[in-house]
Amino acid sequence: MVKLFDPYISKAEINAAVKVIKSKFWASGSGVNYVKKFEGAFCQYTGSKNCVAVSNGTAALHLALALFNIKNKEVLVPSLTFVSSVSSIIYNGGKPIFVDVDPETLCVDIADIEKKITRKTGAIVTVDFAGMPSNLNEIKRIAKEYNVPVIEDASHSAGAVYNGKKIGAHVDAVCFSFHPVKNLAMPTGGAICLNNKNSDKMEKTLQSLRWCGIENRHGYDYDVGRLGWNYYMNEISAAIGLIQLKKLDVANKIRRTISKKYFSELEIKNKMPYSENCSYHFYWIRVMDKDKFMRKMTKHGIQTGIHYKPVHQMSYYKTRTSLPITERIGKEIVSIPTHPNLTNDNVNKIIHTVNSCMRNK
Numbered sequence: 001m002v003k004l005f006d007p008y009i010s011k012a013e014i015n016a017a018v019k020v021i022k023s024k025f026w027a028s029g030s031g032v033n034y035v036k037k038f039e040g041a042f043c044q045y046t047g048s049k050n051c052v053a054v055s056n057g058t059a060a061l062h063l064a065l066a067l068f069n070i071k072n073k074e075v076l077v078p079s080l081t082f083v084s085s086v087s088s089i090i091y092n093g094g095k096p097i098f099v100d101v102d103p104e105t106l107c108v109d110i111a112d113i114e115k116k117i118t119r120k121t122g123a124i125v126t127v128d129f130a131g132m133p134s135n136l137n138e139i140k141r142i143a144k145e146y147n148v149p150v151i152e153d154a155s156h157s158a159g160a161v162y163n164g165k166k167i168g169a170h171v172d173a174v175c176f177s178f179h180p181v182k183n184l185a186m187p188t189g190g191a192i193c194l195n196n197k198n199s200d201k202m203e204k205t206l207q208s209l210r211w212c213g214i215e216n217r218h219g220y221d222y223d224v225g226r227l228g229w230n231y232y233m234n235e236i237s238a239a240i241g242l243i244q245l246k247k248l249d250v251a252n253k254i255r256r257t258i259s260k261k262y263f264s265e266l267e268i269k270n271k272m273p274y275s276e277n278c279s280y281h282f283y284w285i286r287v288m289d290k291d292k293f294m295r296k297m298t299k300h301g302i303q304t305g306i307h308y309k310p311v312h313q314m315s316y317y318k319t320r321t322s323l324p325i326t327e328r329i330g331k332e333i334v335s336i337p338t339h340p341n342l343t344n345d346n347v348n349k350i351i352h353t354v355n356s357c358m359r360n361k
């Protein structure tokens with residue numbers, strides 16, 4: 001079976017993990033303190049002001065939104081995303097207001113943000129869909145007009161570029177997921193990059209929030225100054241992450257080469273555009289009979305996926321909101337693999353199989 005996702009690992013990650021396991025210093029802050037090393041390296045890589053590592057991407061979104069006062073306020077967010085982009089708003093007492101997406105990029109539709117933003121809005125959450133950077137300049141322009149922060153869900157876009165700078169350096173808080181399927185993979189992990197004028201203070205707040213509200217540690221003495229969570233990154237993840245980070249640009253280049261080939265050779269009208277700035281976490285196509293198509297792909301030994309069934313259509317999040325583009329795309333979208341372990345034969349087989357499925361609809 002050609003897998004949809006597959007971590008791009010070598011002996012180096014295995015050796016790093018074994019070294020930490022043998023050291024018996026597994027928790028953050030102990031032993032070598034790989035977590036701190038990872039934070040420094042990721043901060044430098046992204047060009048962000050500050051970086052705080054956490055236990056996963058959901059935790060990153062939860063804590064990033066906790067930095068801004070969104071309680072009882074509306075937060076604009078796309079529905080075509082993983083549920084964590086939305087649940088993190090509710091964790092913080094905010095009210096998600098779903099916005100539609102641009103049919104070209106599947107990132108938030110700027111016109112719909114302009115239509116839905118009001119004085120009741122407390123923040124804008126944007127998602128870099130499949131690794132395609134959102135239109136951050138426009139989002140920042142609108143956010144500035146309403147004096148609200150921008151939180152970027154960059155779970156798919158580690159290593160992507162916007163306006164010549166890496167994703168991570170552009171908006172108030174940028175949240176990454178290092179889930180094993182992601183472009184930068186760890187057993188479990190996430191990070192928040194900060195660029196706000198108060199980001200030094202925010203970094204300290206996040207460090208306290210990620211570890212039970214603990215602050216002012218002096219030796220064995222400490223205080224608990226706020227309600228916090230147990231969201232710290234472990235040392236095994238951080239040690240693996242440091243190696244993954246070194247290979248991220250090379251791995252993303254392979255993903256782009258594969259995606260460029262899909263873009264030029266797939267005989268499908270509605271497909272993901274090609275951009276040198278995208279990190280291509282996966283490649284999406286739109287097909288009419290999704291279930292039949294996916295069944296055929298499985299039969300030919302190729303795993304596909306659905307990213308995403310819209311959040312506003314899930315039982316818990318159901319609203320009356322109508323999002324015509326998201327709803328249509330939710331019925332048609334299928335993801336195909338772009339991971340760097342694919343061989344040329346795999347890629348050619350994927351193209352050939354998709355094209356023959358499309359011809360014999």
Ligand SMILES: Cc1ncc(COP(=O)(O)O)c(C=O)c1O
Pocket residue numbers: 056057058059081082084085127153155156177178179189190
């Ligand atoms: C867009 C998006 N946001 C948030 C997350 C949550 O990340 P994690 O699984 O690390 O909590 C994911 C992960 O699947 C994601 O794809």
